[in-house]
Amino acid sequence: MSGQNFDFINPIIQINSGKIRGKLNEDVRGGKFYSFLGIPYAKPPIGDLRFKAPIPVDPWLGIFEALEPGNVSIQPNYLTKQIDGSEDCLNLNVHTPCLPNLHAPKTSLKPVMVFVHGGSFLTGSNHKDLHGPEILISENVVIVEINYRLGILGFLNLEDPKLEVPGNASFKDMVLSLKWIQKNIKNFNGDPENVTIFGNSAGAASVHFLVLSPMAKGLFHKALCQSGSAxxxxxxAFQSNQPMAKALGLGEVSDEELYRYLKEASVEEIFKAQTMIDEETVKCNRARLVGAVVEPQTYKGEKFFKEHPVKLLLSGRYTSVPLLMGYNSGDGMIVDGMVAPEMNYIYWTDKEHNVPGLLNLPKGSLLSKQLGEExxxxxFGKGPYSRETHLKQFYDITTDNSFLRGxxxxxxxxxxxxxxxxxMYRLSLESDLCFYKNIIQIELPGVCHVxxxxxxxxxxxxxxxxxxxIEDITQRKMCRMWANFARYGNPTPFKDALLGIIWEPVVNPNKVxxxxxxxxxKIEYNPEEERMTFWDRIYSSGKLESKL
Structure with a gap:
């Protein structure tokens, strides 16, 4: 009790690093909760720490004012065409329905839900523009939202072990935030023994990577992936050296020469080079500038991945926790928000474009051409092809290849x-809450990514x-099931009046x-069965396992 201040409007609490001041808020159901925003969990990754694994934040004196959102990672602002954010971005938000010692006589510890935002590893943040806690927190859970490094600042990977830039720095940011939660979440009335990680899109892939990585073992107890996977x-990601050197106009350089250049380069110059590369890779189904890598065996530090994550998945050598994974019925519609619609013809004019990058088939090889044709x-059938006549099929292939099949x-x-x-779930309800589909003006049926x-x-x-x-009822149902999963490891542990159903788990891998x-x-089985059977054959033909 000695570290607490009993101001109910702006309470001050003690955490490992020092004292922080939060604020009282109201959720959509009229309940009260407390928010502590922009709490640093790592030292600023600047100067000698640029591109490196994160280091825990130093303690501070006085009171940290956790009243406003923290800095977001460096990223593009698509409205202003400028760069937003800061390299000093490793912070998190905590939202809690109650605090120890502020609520008598004593409250039980709450399940903790840690949200990892999406955005192609290039954009996004823990700000409330897309992630306001006011709905989900009404289910009596503690919500943590993290920021992590984006773009090449978080994903540069170099082979030279003495540089200590093996890649996966952003995922190590996530691991450090989970360690912070283990040390501090009781101070927010959260249960460190009941932590669920969840995320959407690139955040969902990150959550799945955390499940597979030995580095994150023991830091969470359940995982929920929305429209993304390993x-x-x-x-x-591909190896960074040559693409970055070329984009920077450096020619042939060693890892050390590139690192020295990037360490001193301005954020603007790095961002310009990153954008040049990303424009060529974001629309494909192959490795990109940003993402997971297997770290070099010669790197002496702790590795997020020392072997391919798919190998870990296939072998069962990962953290076995309750999983909830799913997708939106029209996830692939997102491509219209990333690539100009008139560019969609590439899906049939460059047929190898559709061959999954995980198969690691050289473009132009006989097998790559064959699979692309298939x-x-x-x-799309035999053709002729056009966006106007094949739009549904186009959204189907982007949904399946980029999201559902994985x-x-x-x-x-x-x-x-x-x-x-x-x-497993599929979100198929189209409603006024499906905002992104409206933004990119898609009229065909389906629930868009995000x-x-x-x-x-x-x-x-x-x-x-x-x-x-229908929006209100479905919102209540989803939040109830997500919170139930976090609390019990089961989205429907009992049949309640709101849900009216028991969600059947996956028991048979042949009848999902x-x-x-x-x-x-409603419960159904084997989503898009004909299409998924087709992709099983494609991956079998490409012999994925032999390429890892």
Whole structure:
């Protein structure tokens, strides 16, 4: 009690690093909660720490004012065409329904839900524009939202071991934030023995990587992946040296020469080079500038991945925890927000474009050409092809190749190698909360990538739905199931009046049960079965396992 200040409006609490002041807020159901914003969990990754693994923050004197959001990582602002953010971005937010010693007589510790934002490893933050806690926190959970380094600042990978830049720095940021939570979350009335990590898109792939990485073992107890997985080719990075050197106009340089240059370069110069490379890779199904890598064996520091994560998945050598994974019925529509629609013809004019990068087939090889032909024929038929006549098929192939196939296959592999419960969902309800589909003006049926966020968080683009509407009911249902999973490891531990259903876990990898979240909740089996069977054959033909 000695470290507490009993100001109910702006309470001060003690954490390992020092005292912090938060503020009282109100959730969408009229309940109260406390927010502590922008809390640093690591030293600023600047100067000699640029590109390096994060180091825990130093203690501070006085009171840290955790009243405003912290800095976001360096990223593009698509409205102003400028650079937003700061390299000093390793901070997190904590939102809690109650605090120890402020609520008598004594409250029990709450489940902790740690959100990892998406954004292609290039954009996004823990700010409330897309991740306001006011909805989910009404389910009586503690919510933590983290920032991590984006772009090449978080993903530079070099082979030279003495430089200590092996890659995966952003994932190590996430690990350090989870260690911070283990040390501090009791001070926010959170239970360090009941931590769920969850995220969407690149954040979902990150969550899956944390499940597979030995570095994160013991730091969480459940994992929830929304539209992303470790079997998404876009979640992996190629070797940084030559692409960065070329984009910077440096010619042939050693790892050490490139590192020395980048260490002294301005953020603006680094960002310009990163953008040049990303424009060529973001629209493909192969490795990119940013993402996971297997760290060199010669690197002496702690490795996030010392072997390929897919090997870990296939072998069962990972943290076995309850999993909940799923997708949106039209996830692939997101490509229209990333690539100009008139560029969609590449999916049939460059047929090898559709060959998954995880197969690691040289472009132009006989097998790559063959698989590219098969994929185009399966989705688009014999032709002639056009966006106007094949738009649904285009969204199907982008949904399957970039999202669903990886999620579905991951679930089946986990079922074979883990004893922990696994649940799968599909969000198919189109409503006024599906804001991103409206932004990019898509009229075909389907729930676009990112559009599940409006059911879990307040956003700049959605309004609190009127009570009793389909939006309100579904929002309440999803938050209840997500919070139940965090609390019990089961989204429907008992049949309550709101949900009216028991969510069947995946028991048989050959008959995968999933919950369809539509006008109502219903159990179905094997999503898009014909399409998923086709992709099993493609990956089998490419012999994925032999290439790892």
């Amino acid at each position: 079997l998404s080719s876009w979640a992996y 994929i185009v024929k399966f989705y 999620i579905f296959s991951s679930i089946k592999h986990h079922r074979r190698t883990s004893n922990a419960p696994i649940y 559009d599940e966020m409006g059911y879990l968080f307040t956003t700049l683009f959605t309004e609190t739905p009127s009570k009793g509407t 049960a999933f919950l369809d979240i539509g006008d109502c909740l």
